[in-house]
């Protein structure tokens with residue numbers, strides 16, 4: 450299909466998504482439990498924006514001509530890889546679909562996408578819209594299946610040419626193994642994190658508290674890049690802890706379809722139980738439970754917004770990805786010290802820095818071994834900004850121009866030139 454045709458399909462798709470904004474948001478909330486207001490005002494509109502962004506790329510993908518030594522015309526062709534197997538998680542079902550399907554189709558590939566077992570609905574609905582927009586039958590197929598069966602079958606399939614996965618680091622390793630044991634298909638991975646959020650002594654405390662709260666509690670704490678290690682300078686530590694606790698106490702928890710609700714239930718009982726186990730481990734290891742610590746209400750997988758202070762680096766709650774509404778606050782003294790501690794993690798997905806000092810920001814942004822640094826901000830997810838991890842947080846980048854590389858092969862073509870004018 451011509452690039453312009455792919456572009457037009459993606460643009461029509463974006464229009465249809467906008468038209469069906471409210472139904473898609475409702476499906477997302479039913480499946481996942483996230484606040485409807487978040488889905489309807491942010492996530493579905495962002496889905497349409499991502500499709501328009503990738504539509505824009507479709508007819509701007511091309512190779513180069515390269516001046517080689519000797520009488521040769523050398524060109525590169527940027528070709529689609531072929532059949533892309535994509536496996537997505539349950540925390541942002543629609544957005545993860547967009548991050549993966551958008552670049553794959555823009556580059557001219559076909560897709561088999563497996564949704565998470567907890568959240569199959571929105572992908573099915575949105576794919577119907579994609580076909581309504583003109584995508585030919587068979588170019589994109591959705592599988593609603595389980596990981597170890599449907600997911601693993603995709604990973605080891607000899608006719609799948611590329612894999613893209615978002616989920617836990619543990620499963621990411623399995624996926625690499627399945628690729629290696631089958632046809633060595635290239636794999637991009639977007640995995641877990643334990644992202645530091647560093648509040649420097651000169652920071653504006655009120656806005657740092659608000660942003661650190663958002664960085665951790667957004668989406669019930671179920672974000673791979675959640676700011677889950679809040680490092681606060683000792684000079685502002687006491688004030689910060691007091692205010693972080695007050696903010697968590699103010700967080701509105703409840704029915705995600707209700708207006709003004711900031712936090713819905715966790716996605717399922719497995720995650721709910723796992724988070725409660727981590728909270729118990731925090732208490733047992735000697736961290737100070739400032740607020741929260743157990744179930745919210747008596748029905749459903751709701752958890753009270755929880756804040757721990759006096760957290761030490763060697764505690765489990767400071768090392769593992771909890772994936773829940775549990776903020777861990779740690780105290781630090783010097784910049785060198787916090788850099789070492791922030792980097793001492795198997796993960797390297799993102800970091801937040803709160804400071805007005807340009808020198809401090811310059812040092813931190815370079816010293817932190819992470820794929821994204823947000824300065825005096827957090828969770829800015831523009832379609833054009835690349836996202837991905839250092840270390841065990843992943844391989845490759847999604848979104849932005851960088852994501853196209855994942856879905857293209859580069860073919861070098863060499864043709865001898867008889868009487869080159871330049872020789």
Ligand SMILES: NC(=O)c1ccc[n+]([C@@H]2O[C@H](COP(=O)([O-])OP(=O)(O)OC[C@H]3O[C@@H](n4cnc5c(N)ncnc54)[C@H](O)[C@@H]3O)[C@@H](O)[C@H]2O)c1
Nearest residue numbers: 537538564565596597600601616617620640641673770772
């Ligand atoms: N990075 C992220 O965005 C992200 C998203 C979801 C979960 N997580 C982390 O993972 C933890 C566990 O959650 P989970 O169990 O839903 O994640 P997971 O990694 O098991 O699941 C993610 C996706 O991978 C699939 N999958 C699972 N096993 C597979 C296999 N053997 N082969 C192929 N595909 C497979 C699942 O069906 C799902 O679609 C969470 O607590 C959280 O820490 C991270």
